[in-house]
Amino acid sequence: MGFRTLCAVDDVWEGEMTEHELDGHEILLVGLAGGDVKAYQARCPHQDVRLVEGEFNGRRLICRAHRWEFDACTGRGLNPDDCRLAEYPIRIEAGQVMVETEDVWPLYGHT
Ligand code: FES
Numbered sequence: 001m002g003f004r005t006l007c008a009v010d011d012v013w014e015g016e017m018t019e020h021e022l023d024g025h026e027i028l029l030v031g032l033a034g035g036d037v038k039a040y041q042a043r044c045p046h047q048d049v050r051l052v053e054g055e056f057n058g059r060r061l062i063c064r065a066h067r068w069e070f071d072a073c074t075g076r077g078l079n080p081d082d083c084r085l086a087e088y089p090i091r092i093e094a095g096q097v098m099v100e101t102e103d104v105w106p107l108y109g110h111t
């Protein structure tokens with residue numbers, strides 16, 4: 001399927017996150033401190049809560065429901081540290097954020 005356009009890179013603000021749908025995938029875009037953009041599964045690995053409703057400071061992402069924390073640069077779980085967010089490959093081309101959804105599926109952790 002290849003990389004497909006998700007949104008304009010100007011729509012992703014540093015320290016903010018937005019939720020998108022593409023090819024049946026729910027995708028969270030995060031604007032990292034320093035300007036990089038990452039794309040992750042949009043739902044928390046714990047109990048499927050929308051991560052866009054949580055807190056994000058440009059580095060750490062915290063789910064609103066039970067305060068699980070993730071490193072927004074890697075998707076790695078920080079608390080607890082035995083989980084992670086699935087990451088979508090991303091490309092920035094001609095001012096657009098392009099995402100590849102093939103073979104990326106949400107991950108789930110313990111309850
Ligand atoms: S659903 Fe996210 S921490 Fe529980």
